Amino acid sequence: xxxxxNVVGAGGTSLAPAQTGxxxxxxxxxxTFPGTRAxxxxxxxxxxxxxxxxxxxxxxxxxxxIKLLAAYHSADAGATAEMDGAEFEIGKTVPHxxxxxxxxxxxxxELSAQDNLALRGGFARGFGGRVLWRQQxxxxxxxxxxFDVDLxxxxxxxxxxxxxxxxxxxxxxxxxxxxxxxxxLDEPTAVLPHDEVQRLFDVVAxxxxxxxxxxxxxxxxxxxxxxxxxxxxxxxxxxxGTYDIxxxxxxxxxxxxxxxxxxxxxxxxxxxxxxxxxxxxxRDVHGxxxxxxxxxxRxxxxxxxxxxxxAGTLELPYVLAGQGGPLASGELRLPQRSEEWxxxxxxxxxxxxxxxxxxxxxxxxxxFSVGENLSLSSLRGLGRTGHLSGGQERQLVEQWxxxxxxxxxxxxxxxxxxxxxxxxxxxxxxxxxxxxDVLVLCEPTAGVDIGTRVAxxxxxxxxxxxxxxxxxxxxxxxxxxxxxxxxxxxxxxxxAEELATDGxxxxxxxxxIEGAGQ
Amino acid sequence: xxxxxxxxTVAAPNATKAEPRSGGxxxxxxxxxxxxVGAIYVWIAIVxxxxxxxxxxxxxxxxxxxxxxxxxxxxxxxxxxxxxxxARVFDLSFALNMTLCGVAVAHFVVDGIPLGVALxxxxxxxxxxxxxxxxxxxxxxxxxxxxTLATGSLIQALxxxxxxxxxxxxxxxxxxxxxxxxxTVGGIxxxxxxxxxxxxxxxxxxxxxATGRRLYATGFNPDAARLAGVSVARLQFMTxxxxxxxxxxxxxxxxxxxxxxxxxxxxxxxLPGFAAVFLGATQLKNxxxxxxxxxxxxxxLGTGTTGLGLANAPQWSGALFVGIVLIAALMVTGLQRRTTxxxxxxxxxxxxxxxA
Numbered sequence: 001x002x003x004x005x006n007v008v009g010a011g012g013t014s015l016a017p018a019q020t021g022x023x024x025x026x027x028x029x030x031x032t033f034p035g036t037r038a039x040x041x042x043x044x045x046x047x048x049x050x051x052x053x054x055x056x057x058x059x060x061x062x063x064x065x066i067k068l069l070a071a072y073h074s075a076d077a078g079a080t081a082e083m084d085g086a087e088f089e090i091g092k093t094v095p096h097x098x099x100x101x102x103x104x105x106x107x108x109x110e111l112s113a114q115d116n117l118a119l120r121g122g123f124a125r126g127f128g129g130r131v132l133w134r135q136q137x138x139x140x141x142x143x144x145x146x147f148d149v150d151l152x153x154x155x156x157x158x159x160x161x162x163x164x165x166x167x168x169x170x171x172x173x174x175x176x177x178x179x180x181x182x183x184x185l186d187e188p189t190a191v192l193p194h195d196e197v198q199r200l201f202d203v204v205a206x207x208x209x210x211x212x213x214x215x216x217x218x219x220x221x222x223x224x225x226x227x228x229x230x231x232x233x234x235x236x237x238x239x240x241g242t243y244d245i246x247x248x249x250x251x252x253x254x255x256x257x258x259x260x261x262x263x264x265x266x267x268x269x270x271x272x273x274x275x276x277x278x279x280x281x282x283r284d285v286h287g288x289x290x291x292x293x294x295x296x297x298r299x300x301x302x303x304x305x306x307x308x309x310x311a312g313t314l315e316l317p318y319v320l321a322g323q324g325g326p327l328a329s330g331e332l333r334l335p336q337r338s339e340e341w342x343x344x345x346x347x348x349x350x351x352x353x354x355x356x357x358x359x360x361x362x363x364x365x366x367x368f369s370v371g372e373n374l375s376l377s378s379l380r381g382l383g384r385t386g387h388l389s390g391g392q393e394r395q396l397v398e399q400w401x402x403x404x405x406x407x408x409x410x411x412x413x414x415x416x417x418x419x420x421x422x423x424x425x426x427x428x429x430x431x432x433x434x435x436x437d438v439l440v441l442c443e444p445t446a447g448v449d450i451g452t453r454v455a456x457x458x459x460x461x462x463x464x465x466x467x468x469x470x471x472x473x474x475x476x477x478x479x480x481x482x483x484x485x486x487x488x489x490x491x492x493x494x495x496a497e498e499l500a501t502d503g504x505x506x507x508x509x510x511x512x513i514e515g516a517g518q
Numbered sequence: 519x520x521x522x523x524x525x526x527t528v529a530a531p532n533a534t535k536a537e538p539r540s541g542g543x544x545x546x547x548x549x550x551x552x553x554x555v556g557a558i559y560v561w562i563a564i565v566x567x568x569x570x571x572x573x574x575x576x577x578x579x580x581x582x583x584x585x586x587x588x589x590x591x592x593x594x595x596x597x598x599x600x601x602x603x604x605a606r607v608f609d610l611s612f613a614l615n616m617t618l619c620g621v622a623v624a625h626f627v628v629d630g631i632p633l634g635v636a637l638x639x640x641x642x643x644x645x646x647x648x649x650x651x652x653x654x655x656x657x658x659x660x661x662x663x664x665x666t667l668a669t670g671s672l673i674q675a676l677x678x679x680x681x682x683x684x685x686x687x688x689x690x691x692x693x694x695x696x697x698x699x700x701x702t703v704g705g706i707x708x709x710x711x712x713x714x715x716x717x718x719x720x721x722x723x724x725x726x727x728a729t730g731r732r733l734y735a736t737g738f739n740p741d742a743a744r745l746a747g748v749s750v751a752r753l754q755f756m757t758x759x760x761x762x763x764x765x766x767x768x769x770x771x772x773x774x775x776x777x778x779x780x781x782x783x784x785x786x787x788x789l790p791g792f793a794a795v796f797l798g799a800t801q802l803k804n805x806x807x808x809x810x811x812x813x814x815x816x817x818x819l820g821t822g823t824t825g826l827g828l829a830n831a832p833q834w835s836g837a838l839f840v841g842i843v844l845i846a847a848l849m850v851t852g853l854q855r856r857t858t859x860x861x862x863x864x865x866x867x868x869x870x871x872x873x874a
Binding site: 007321323348351353354356361362363364365367368372375376377379380382386387388390430433434 | 559674681728729730731732734735738739743744745746747748805806847
């Protein structure tokens with residue numbers, strides 16, 4: 001099947017740039033970091049009122065381009081840029097009509113929507129600097145009304161849903177600007193659960209309706225097909241080209257990004273197992289979202305966990321790894337090791353490693369080297385009685401780096417010099433280095449480009465073929481379809497459905513996740 | 519496949535970079551780099567400056583010994599808080615703990631309790647303080663900065679209870695008790711030896727044990743460390759127990775040097791202790807609190823303040839010097855980190871997956 005089957009239309013027809021003119025034009029843009037050419041003679045042209053996607057793998061130069069537009073980096077000499085016909089110095093100044101919503105949204109979650117908007121747009125002030133709260137409130141409501149969002153503007157944003165926060169960030173970026181302009185959305189869905197993506201699309205469509213162009217950066221191909229009019233593809237710091245979305249399909253787009261025929265509908269070569277012995281049993285698992293999940297997994301099986309946000313999908317892996325926090329309850333058993341049931345709160349000692357969902361905050365230790373990150377879980381085995389043997393550590397790190405194909409300058413290179421996909425491989429290697437029977441993964445390919453994504457799929461599939469039990473929870477159906485031998489669909493914290501993946505289509509899976517026909 | 523070639527050119531500068539381990543020469547060059555041991559160059563500069571400024575009093579072996587002897591306690595205090603800081607736990611109560619253990623042992627000795635027992639009791643008090651700190655911070659989950667400020671106040675209450683805010687002095691204190699801190703070997707006092715021993719111990723712990731690695735992991739990213747199987751809470755607990763024992767022992771040595779129990783003995787070491795650790799963290803292993811860096815920092819700050827004294831600079835110049843050095847070091851480190859962050863090349867994934 002093709003991903004574009006699943007298009008959820010954002011409304012509006014494709015606008016040909018020739019008819020509407022160009023709002024932003026950048027030419028000959030390069031950026032050299034010491035030792036690396038991050039961007040090489042890149043040009044991009046955004047038409048008035050279009051949604052223009054920017055795609056590329058990690059390290060393709062996408063984020064460098066955005067950072068140059070935002071004047072966070074300075075550009076190499078030789079670039080020209082103009083906005084609405086007026087030239088500006090890219091990398092030094094940001095034209096008034098160019099607005100940004102960065103991936104982290106840049107909001108203060110402890111403050112309300114009103115305060116967040118006012119911090120950027122200014123407070124309505126009267127005599128002596130007194131804030132005119134009534135006027136301020138009216139202004140806030142006026143701004144948010146344009147986005148059709150129903151939100152308590154006085155509540156801290158921490159209590160708002162992720163999509164509401166994204167909308168506030170978009171509103172904050174656009175306030176005080178009524179012209180055409182360009183809104184840059186950098187991976188806006190990275191933090192959104194699947195079922196909220198559609199609401200964001202509606203908001204983006206509204207932004208376009210006011211005449212503002214959108215430069216939309218994303219990893220997710222189905223979004224590009226659902227939303228964008230044109231797409232500019234970068235690869236290795238160079239521009240591959242700009243294409244009308246109508247003339248592309250997901251395979252073509254993937255090829256443009258990777259430069260090599262990678263199958264976006266890759267399915268790992270694993271077979272469903274019912275003959276092997278059960279390696280993990282969980283019963284009556286509760287948590288913040290989970291309401292009594294019972295499951296068992298077999299050796300050599302890759303068990304997928306699917307579900308909407310709030311169904312407990314992304315909580316279950318943490319509970320199984322004994323990291324469920326104070327709300328978790330339930331019992332676990334590893335029948336091959338013992339018949340004894342363990343409380344999930346003390347399941348950390350069972351040694352079930354977890355690849356966590358958020359690599360930056362829970363996975364890598366940014367200040368550590370590649371080697372220190374990789375060996376962190378297996379330090380006990382390196383040397384005798386507390387002594388840490390540098391030689392043994394190095395051997396372990398080199399062995400695993402080679403096995404998983406981690407691209408790095410060496411074990412002592414800082415982890416932050418690696419791309420997202422390679423950092424993920426290091427976290428995966430850390431988990432595998434303790435030789436587990438069961439491996440739990442949560443969002444294993446978040447922020448990982450297609451090439452590395454398939455590499456990670458293959459690694460996991462090979463491990464399963466060698467007898468490892470893998471449990472993978474993901475909000476990305478692509479992960480589940482590529483890997484799983486069997487999928488448990490969670491709804492409202494319980495297992496609602498069990499799907500065999502043989503012949504399962506993406507649409508069938510999505511329907512099951514959304515509980516259609518219930 | 520075509521992309522491979524392009525990527526190689528992008529990745530090449532990274533991939534071909536020599537490993538610091540591989541070559542003998544590059545290893546030494548790397549070890550002497552300004553961003554690793556900048557404080558040593560500053561220290562050499564200071565020595566030269568004072569050799570010209572106070573040529574009669576500064577450049578001789580007596581001054582060198584004096585610098586070591588008068589900074590051993592600062593060094594011990596700094597080492598005491600190095601371990602908790604490695605795990606990003608603050609022990610602000612350490613200076614008052616020093617005072618408490620010092621006056622307690624002085625009190626016991628004056629009471630006629632045998633020296634060995636008195637010393638053991640003193641260290642046990644330090645241990646108890648550590649356990650209380652650890653319980654408040656780790657079990658009750660109160661931020662260590664505030665928590666140890668609060669327990670410091672409790673310790674102050676005990677100090678006042680023991681001393682009535684008057685120093686404890688007695689002829690009994692000039693016996694064996696005074697030998698602990700006042701014995702000299704070739705002009706070097708015993709506390710310098712203690713400092714060296716503790717520094718070696720902490721260096722080994724942080725650099726060459728699994729526990730040390732886990733402490734740093736805990737300090738840098740406790741969530742990631744926990745998910746990687748590190749017992750974060752237990753380690754944080756142990757760091758405060760360790761600093762309790764170490765600062766207690768340091769306080770006893772200080773009381774021995776002073777020849778009695780002063781109710782304010784430890785307080786002057788609070789700021790120099792933290793200054794030395796934070797300055798030390800900018801040395802050798804950038805951003806990591808480490809024993810070697812702490813030694814360099816203590817020597818640098820000690821040489822500066824001693825030199826200013828010998829050069830008859832005004833009284834206030836010592837504190838000014840410490841403040842300026844600390845700000846300068848942290849600023850330079852911050853700048854270095856920012857340059858490496860912005861200069862960081864966005865690395866490129868390999869296109870061809872190479873599974874196991």
